[in-house]
Amino acid sequence: xxxxxxxxGVLARDPGSxxxxxxxxxxxxxxxxxAFLPVGTRGTVKAMxxxxxxxxxxxxxLANTYHLYLRPGPGLIGKAGGLHEFMxxxxxxxxxSGGFQVFSLSPxxxxxxxxxxxxxxxxxSEHLLTPEKAVAVQEELGSDVAMILDHCVAxxxxxxxxxxxxxxxxxxxxxxLDAHRAGGQALFGIVQGGAYxxxxxxxxxxxxxxxxxxxxxGGLSVGEPREDMLACxxxxxxxxxxxxxxxxxxxxxxxxITEAVALGMDLFDCVLPTRMARNGxxxxxQGKVNxxxxxxxxDLRPLEEDCGCPACRSFTRAYLRHLHGLNEILxxxxxxxxxxxxxxxxxxxxxxxxxxARMVQLIREWRGWSERVPGE
Amino acid sequence: xxxxxxxxGVLARDPGSxxxxxxxxxxxxxxxxxAFLPVGTRGTVKAMxxxxxxxxxxxxxLANTYHLYLRPGPGLIGKAGGLHEFMxxxxxxxxxSGGFQVFSLSPxxxxxxxxxxxxxxxxxSEHLLTPEKAVAVQEELGSDVAMILDHCVAxxxxxxxxxxxxxxxxxxxxxxLDAHRAGGQALFGIVQGGAYxxxxxxxxxxxxxxxxxxxxxGGLSVGEPREDMLACxxxxxxxxxxxxxxxxxxxxxxxxITEAVALGMDLFDCVLPTRMARNGxxxxxQGKVNxxxxxxxxDLRPLEEDCGCPACRSFTRAYLRHLHGLNEILxxxxxxxxxxxxxxxxxxxxxxxxxxARMVQLIREWRGWSERVPGE
Numbered sequence: 124x125x126x127x128x129x130x131x132g133v134l135a136r137d138p139g140s141x142x143x144x145x146x147x148x149x150x151x152x153x154x155x156x157x158a159f160l161p162v163g164t165r166g167t168v169k170a171m172x173x174x175x176x177x178x179x180x181x182x183x184x185l186a187n188t189y190h191l192y193l194r195p196g197p198g199l200i201g202k203a204g205g206l207h208e209f210m211x212x213x214x215x216x217x218x219x220s221g222g223f224q225v226f227s228l229s230p231x232x233x234x235x236x237x238x239x240x241x242x243x244x245x246x247x248s249e250h251l252l253t254p255e256k257a258v259a260v261q262e263e264l265g266s267d268v269a270m271i272l273d274h275c276v277a278x279x280x281x282x283x284x285x286x287x288x289x290x291x292x293x294x295x296x297x298x299x300l301d302a303h304r305a306g307g308q309a310l311f312g313i314v315q316g317g318a319y320x321x322x323x324x325x326x327x328x329x330x331x332x333x334x335x336x337x338x339x340x341g342g343l344s345v346g347e348p349r350e351d352m353l354a355c356x357x358x359x360x361x362x363x364x365x366x367x368x369x370x371x372x373x374x375x376x377x378x379x380i381t382e383a384v385a386l387g388m389d390l391f392d393c394v395l396p397t398r399m400a401r402n403g404x405x406x407x408x409q410g411k412v413n414x415x416x417x418x419x420x421x422d423l424r425p426l427e428e429d430c431g432c433p434a435c436r437s438f439t440r441a442y443l444r445h446l447h448g449l450n451e452i453l454x455x456x457x458x459x460x461x462x463x464x465x466x467x468x469x470x471x472x473x474x475x476x477x478x479x480a481r482m483v484q485l486i487r488e489w490r491g492w493s494e495r496v497p498g499e
Numbered sequence: 500x501x502x503x504x505x506x507x508g509v510l511a512r513d514p515g516s517x518x519x520x521x522x523x524x525x526x527x528x529x530x531x532x533x534a535f536l537p538v539g540t541r542g543t544v545k546a547m548x549x550x551x552x553x554x555x556x557x558x559x560x561l562a563n564t565y566h567l568y569l570r571p572g573p574g575l576i577g578k579a580g581g582l583h584e585f586m587x588x589x590x591x592x593x594x595x596s597g598g599f600q601v602f603s604l605s606p607x608x609x610x611x612x613x614x615x616x617x618x619x620x621x622x623x624s625e626h627l628l629t630p631e632k633a634v635a636v637q638e639e640l641g642s643d644v645a646m647i648l649d650h651c652v653a654x655x656x657x658x659x660x661x662x663x664x665x666x667x668x669x670x671x672x673x674x675x676l677d678a679h680r681a682g683g684q685a686l687f688g689i690v691q692g693g694a695y696x697x698x699x700x701x702x703x704x705x706x707x708x709x710x711x712x713x714x715x716x717g718g719l720s721v722g723e724p725r726e727d728m729l730a731c732x733x734x735x736x737x738x739x740x741x742x743x744x745x746x747x748x749x750x751x752x753x754x755x756i757t758e759a760v761a762l763g764m765d766l767f768d769c770v771l772p773t774r775m776a777r778n779g780x781x782x783x784x785q786g787k788v789n790x791x792x793x794x795x796x797x798d799l800r801p802l803e804e805d806c807g808c809p810a811c812r813s814f815t816r817a818y819l820r821h822l823h824g825l826n827e828i829l830x831x832x833x834x835x836x837x838x839x840x841x842x843x844x845x846x847x848x849x850x851x852x853x854x855x856a857r858m859v860q861l862i863r864e865w866r867g868w869s870e871r872v873p874g875e
Contacts, residue, residue: 194824199817209815209817210818211814423579433550437549437587439585442587445542446541446542446543451543452832453547456828456832
């Protein structure tokens, strides 16, 4: 039941883990995995131009259906020739269904069998999002990979609540598949299950049975202990069919990514690398450089010694700190570029580690990274 | 008394006006004139990266001594190897003296023979700017062209007030020349004189006598009628030595620029093209496109049909309006790029008109531009 123009193949495996190097083919080109997808929330990856994302080496972006549905609306984007044309990005695009944003950003008015009624975060207007509508909107956007509407619960949630959410998401998944017209667009199911491994298993088994082109794993890293997250991920990774891509939704920390790659995850997305950049925090292999700290005021070194991005090639920490302190756009641009180059570099390292059968070592190298601060 | 490494030559003249095509040689390269200088207020041309300004074709930037003196301070910039190195711009830089900002932005505490005491717009701290200090700070910044500290008056001002201001500026000009060590940096005098043609004449005559490498014309387009501005400009242009470049400070509207070029002006700077861009206003030959207008919501045309800038090449008015309405950085970037490409294109047109002896026609083509709104 693979969609036309969409396929996924595993090219290499790491013998010490479940990590795999893969290639996803879509209507707008190929995506090598494991891959990190920069998030183009409102039809732009904040502070970046599309050609700069290409220059870094990104194959694919994620765009948020919730935001584009409300602003500027799928009608205009459809009229403009689809999202690729509208935002000037000719490579593959994955759209989420809007479910996560409805449940996290919007005042939710009512969740029922039919769908979810919510108020727009922009103007308070009332909207009904159904599985069919999520499919239709994404079809109008023309993304290469669409995702089903899923029901999300906050953490912690009772077993009953999560059970209900899993079952509702399964029924919505069926309706999504019925509504989906293959065309050039692949549809991914989304598995849920909170922090309950058995519900995670049920969600994965039932969703796998439906024959989606790929799968999103949702509702993780929402507050649960790290070991619980990894346990849930492991359960589902073992169940989901190995010949389909798996997208771990919303996770972007290097430790989490390397561990998830080792469990067989192929795709990642997260707003943190770009959001942290706009807060003056640069990601480096030595740890986080928070440019708001006075210690960087006279620091004439680049953000990261061996990085080839424009921020590191031409500018000092002192200059970037100067710009950031004055909220200059160029600060946001350069630090975002650096952080996205950092994330892409991490994915290249994962791919190289899989080919060199050293994924376990790579995980070890990144362990404890989030507590590191680069030395003076 | 030309500075080492600095020279200016006239390559062609328009027979129907005083317009000239020139070439200015500086320590960091050549500048073809007439030229518009984008303003890099705080060590960055807002929203642009240095390589993008090169791509448009800009030879030279203007940077504000006032802002850089207060943030991050000339000490750090000197330590970093100078402003070129600090901001990653390897082509020529002109710095103003800070005078205009002191008188327009800062609460001025006291103007005396020695200099001007003011409060920082950033933190309210007290500073004394003298002609010698303005020279020393710009020397530390390492710009290719420095400007003397001048005294500015608001418009309208009494004849006595303007007279005093002209005389003070002349005495400061002498002290600036004494303080200036040629090196690789040229020093420009600044002529003033309010809206009084005879004071304009005196300021130009006395300043010309001092032998500066070039001249800034200040205090125009500050509220006086257009014909008064042009009359003052004409008086001074006729007096200032023809073999030195003349910079008309702070003027950036196409009509004003073409008329000033015809009077023999060589250099221009203005924040309006970049500031308007961040307000959603794009400059086109057909007039101003204000993207905040609802009429552009579904407009799938580029900002300007025959423009080759990235904003026009890859994006529609509808997309730019969408981004601007959400205050997305990419909107500021793309519209700024377009407006700076527009300004550079205007200067190329001036150069071509001088070579083709049709400067008068060019002025006619631009007359009334500011009232134009592109048709539907």
